[in-house]
Amino acid sequence: xxxxxxxxxxxxxALAVFHYVVFDGFDLGVGxxxxxxxxxxxxxxxxxxxxxxNGNATWLVFGGLxxxxxxxxxxxxxxxxxxxxxxxxxxxxxxxxxxxxxxVRAFFYGSAIATFAQGVVLGTFIQGFKVxxxxxxxxxxxxxxxxxxxxxxxxxxxxxxxxxxxxxxKTEGDLQRWARRAGRVCLIAVLVAIVAVSxxxxxxxxxxxxxxxxxxxxxxxxxxxIITALIAAGxxxxxxxxxxxxxxxxxxxLFSMSFIGIAISLWxxxxxxxxxxxxxxxxASTQAFLLIGTLFLLPVILMYTAWSYWVFRGKVHGxxxxx
Amino acid sequence: MTxxxxxxxxxxxxxxxxxxxxxxxxxxxxxxxxxVLEGLYFFTGREMWFRxxxxxxxxxxxxxxxxxxxxIIMPFQFGTNWSRFTDATADxxxxxxxxxxxxxxxxxxxxxxxxxxxxxxxxxxxxxFAGLMVAFGTLLSSFWILSTNSWMQTxxxxxxxxxxxxxxxxxxxxxxxxxxxxxxxxxTAFYITTxxxxxxxxxxLLRRDRAVEDSRMMIRMALNLLIILxxxxxxxxxxxxxxxxxxxxxxxxxxxxxxxxxxxxPLTLFGIPxxxxxxxxxxxxxxxxxxxxxxxxxxxxxxxxxxxPANERAPVALPFxxxxxxxxxxxxxxxxxxxxxxxxxxxxLWDSIWFLRxxxxxxxxxxxAVIAGWVVTEVGRQPWTVYGLMRTADSVSxxxxxxxxxxxxxxxxxxxxxxxxxxxxxxxxxxxxxxxxQAASERVESGLPSGPFKGAxxxxxxx
Numbered sequence: 203x204x205x206x207x208x209x210x211x212x213x214x215x216a217l218a219v220f221h222y223v224v225f226d227g228f229d230l231g232v233g234x235x236x237x238x239x240x241x242x243x244x245x246x247x248x249x250x251x252x253x254x255x256n257g258n259a260t261w262l263v264f265g266g267l268x269x270x271x272x273x274x275x276x277x278x279x280x281x282x283x284x285x286x287x288x289x290x291x292x293x294x295x296x297x298x299x300x301x302x303x304x305x306v307r308a309f310f311y312g313s314a315i316a317t318f319a320q321g322v323v324l325g326t327f328i329q330g331f332k333v334x335x336x337x338x339x340x341x342x343x344x345x346x347x348x349x350x351x352x353x354x355x356x357x358x359x360x361x362x363x364x365x366x367x368x369x370x371x372k373t374e375g376d377l378q379r380w381a382r383r384a385g386r387v388c389l390i391a392v393l394v395a396i397v398a399v400s401x402x403x404x405x406x407x408x409x410x411x412x413x414x415x416x417x418x419x420x421x422x423x424x425x426x427x428i429i430t431a432l433i434a435a436g437x438x439x440x441x442x443x444x445x446x447x448x449x450x451x452x453x454x455x456l457f458s459m460s461f462i463g464i465a466i467s468l469w470x471x472x473x474x475x476x477x478x479x480x481x482x483x484x485x486a487s488t489q490a491f492l493l494i495g496t497l498f499l500l501p502v503i504l505m506y507t508a509w510s511y512w513v514f515r516g517k518v519h520g521x522x523x524x525x
Numbered sequence: 526m527t528x529x530x531x532x533x534x535x536x537x538x539x540x541x542x543x544x545x546x547x548x549x550x551x552x553x554x555x556x557x558x559x560x561v562l563e564g565l566y567f568f569t570g571r572e573m574w575f576r577x578x579x580x581x582x583x584x585x586x587x588x589x590x591x592x593x594x595x596x597i598i599m600p601f602q603f604g605t606n607w608s609r610f611t612d613a614t615a616d617x618x619x620x621x622x623x624x625x626x627x628x629x630x631x632x633x634x635x636x637x638x639x640x641x642x643x644x645x646x647x648x649x650x651x652x653x654f655a656g657l658m659v660a661f662g663t664l665l666s667s668f669w670i671l672s673t674n675s676w677m678q679t680x681x682x683x684x685x686x687x688x689x690x691x692x693x694x695x696x697x698x699x700x701x702x703x704x705x706x707x708x709x710x711x712x713t714a715f716y717i718t719t720x721x722x723x724x725x726x727x728x729x730l731l732r733r734d735r736a737v738e739d740s741r742m743m744i745r746m747a748l749n750l751l752i753i754l755x756x757x758x759x760x761x762x763x764x765x766x767x768x769x770x771x772x773x774x775x776x777x778x779x780x781x782x783x784x785x786x787x788x789x790x791p792l793t794l795f796g797i798p799x800x801x802x803x804x805x806x807x808x809x810x811x812x813x814x815x816x817x818x819x820x821x822x823x824x825x826x827x828x829x830x831x832x833x834p835a836n837e838r839a840p841v842a843l844p845f846x847x848x849x850x851x852x853x854x855x856x857x858x859x860x861x862x863x864x865x866x867x868x869x870x871x872x873x874l875w876d877s878i879w880f881l882r883x884x885x886x887x888x889x890x891x892x893x894a895v896i897a898g899w900v901v902t903e904v905g906r907q908p909w910t911v912y913g914l915m916r917t918a919d920s921v922s923x924x925x926x927x928x929x930x931x932x933x934x935x936x937x938x939x940x941x942x943x944x945x946x947x948x949x950x951x952x953x954x955x956x957x958x959x960x961x962x963q964a965a966s967e968r969v970e971s972g973l974p975s976g977p978f979k980g981a982x983x984x985x986x987x988x
Binding site (some may be wrong): 252253254285286289487488491492495496499500503506507510513514 | 642646647
């Protein structure tokens with residue numbers, strides 16, 4: 203009997219995408235905040251992600267590739283170039299002050315644009331895009347919709363919230379206080395965006411509205427907004443008090459609830475409203491071949507990744523002190 | 526002039542991959558070299574190994590970072606430019622590339638962090654282990670990506686259903702006929718490329734009386750590796766060629782510029798190929814040598830391109846000339862390695878100014894040979910993406926317009942012309958500073974963070 207591996211793969215891929223969002227999310231967020239921190243703290247901010255950003259970016263290949271492959275060239279180009287500039291700016295830390303200033307700017311703009319682009323992908327994905335057979339047929343500028351622009355900006359604040367809470371964890375003193383303030387600003391913006399998206403999608407799409415607001419589904423799904431609200435309150439509390447790890451966990455919590463919310467709205471579509479997961483999935487043999495290795499490799503990867511985070515635990519100190 | 530989406534997409538692919546391949550060509554060998562140095566340091570505790578390793582690790586980090594960013598760009602083109610190819614082959618090729626990511630990318634990037642910044646944070650054995658894992662990761666990456674490429678050259682283990690390739694036998698897919706030869710040929714080429722860079726840098730430093738002990742060791746290690754690997758590479762290359770003759774005879778015909786089937790086949794040293802007239806102009810030939818090399822017999826027959834219809838022939842000029850460049854460089858390399866080895870045996874290596882002057886000029890040779898070899902194999906595969914089964918012209922995304930690709934290609938050209946020269950200049954700066962005399966207890970300055978982490982003080986006693 204052929205085992206249906208699609209649900210297994212869907213779970214794995216969803217986890218990979220989520221992992222990417224959280225991990226590259228906080229280091230893209232750190233990149234965005236980097237443009238706003240006082241100049242003398244920039245080195246510390248960059249150092250807080252130095253040993254791990256390569257690994258984080260790698261998840262894009264695994265988690266993001268499938269989704270982005272469906273998008274038009276011009277769009278993908280923008281995001282890739284932003285990521286390239288960011289990565290390169292990170293690698294080349296010139297002693298020459300002029301080049302250094304350029305790199306600082308490239309790191310900020312690269313992070314910001316890449317994040318915005320991913321937010322737009324998310325928005326377009328939720329709204330659905332045109333396909334013909336198995337090929338994307340929209341034009342290069344289909345993605346410029348108000349909704350996609352909203353999700354683009356929302357994700358910038360979302361990643362910045364993750365970045366700020368990462369900085370709270372990795373720094374101390376004035377920089378940490380600065381990160382708490384930045385985190386609160388981002389949290390407010392993120393909550394506004396979550397509310398806006400939650401109102402916008404059911405209004406513009408009857409199918410999604412039916413899923414959320416018909417009895418008895420509404421009873422089962424009610425915990426989603428309630429838990430989200432509780433986490434948001436907890437996050438605010440954590441950002442204002444002396445908590446160090448909680449803000450990060452809270453931010454991850456908010457992301458998971460949004461993720462679950464989107465999954466509920468779209469399930470079981472992979473190319474929303476055109477293809478289900480089963481129609482888009484590759485052949486059973488392909489899935490089985492990859493699954494065997496993945497089930498073995500994934501725990502190993504998570505183990506050594508965790509080990510490297512353990513190695514680089516603790517606060518970051520720059521040679522340049524922060525005053 | 527019309528903008529042809531197929532041609533421009535090919536150009537874009539070539540542009541992006543030619544720059545990218547420079548990085549693995551260097552980092553695969555360098556990662557193994559660093560692992561060896563780390564091992565020597567771990568077992569002997571000699572300061573010198575630590576200095577040399579620290580020096581190359583910094584350079585490795587920069588090239589690896591560039592490899593990651595230029596590498597992320599490539600797979601996206603499957604979706605943007607080659608969606609019909611991707612759709613047709615996804616069931617076969619996507620798990621192979623997924624395995625590359627799962628096995629190699631995470632391993633490399635995670636342990637590179639430890640290798641770079643963890644010297645004082647982890648025990649010495651764990652640091653050595655991190656070096657080994659980075660090297661192992663680069664080799665796994667080569668394994669999967671070359672298996673993927675080989676499958677496109679010599680597809681196996683599939684069945685065609687409605688124009689899409691479906692996997693039947695995974696072992697046959699992964700270990701397809703040309704894969705073992707291609708893997709050996711490439712990895713050996715990467716090691717040789719790195720050895721020439723190490724030797725060139727060592728000679729450059731030595732000529733300026735910098736880090737004399739370290740530079741001499743670099744040159745010696747490189748020479749000892751090269752004298753084994755270059756002859757070995759010639760043998761592997763020959764075997765790879767025979768394998769190609771068996772599975773892709775049209776490619777061999779293009780490489781040799783052979784339009785008419787010949788028995789015995791002469792070896793054309795040089796000539797101007799003319800695809801229109803299907804003839805080689807102004808050929809300089811050595812009789813029978815072609816048969817001897819390709820069939821290992823004095824008068825074996827080799828098929829010419831005219832055996833295939835005109836629309837199934839690869840353009841001759843690029844593979845023909847590239848192949849001559851690659852082989853030519855191979856023999857120049859052999860000469861340098863043998864000359865260096867003789868000087869070393871006579872104990873005159875350090876007095877031979879001409880040799881030390883020559884080495885830095887020879888440093889880029891490996892890169893040129895790798896690119897030339899890649900052009901031979903990829904252009905030689907044309908007009909197919911999956912050899913004999915799927916045409917390049919049928920592989921591009923249907924909605925793609927020439928103007929779209931022209932725009933993205935222009936972007937990539939500008940970005941790469943900024944990124945790569947800057948990166949190379951940056952690495953040259955690192956080379957110029959040379960290996961730094963450092964106490965082993967000091968942390969390795971990686972060029973990235975200016976400060977270690979608090980945990981540093983806790984475990985410092987281990988290093």
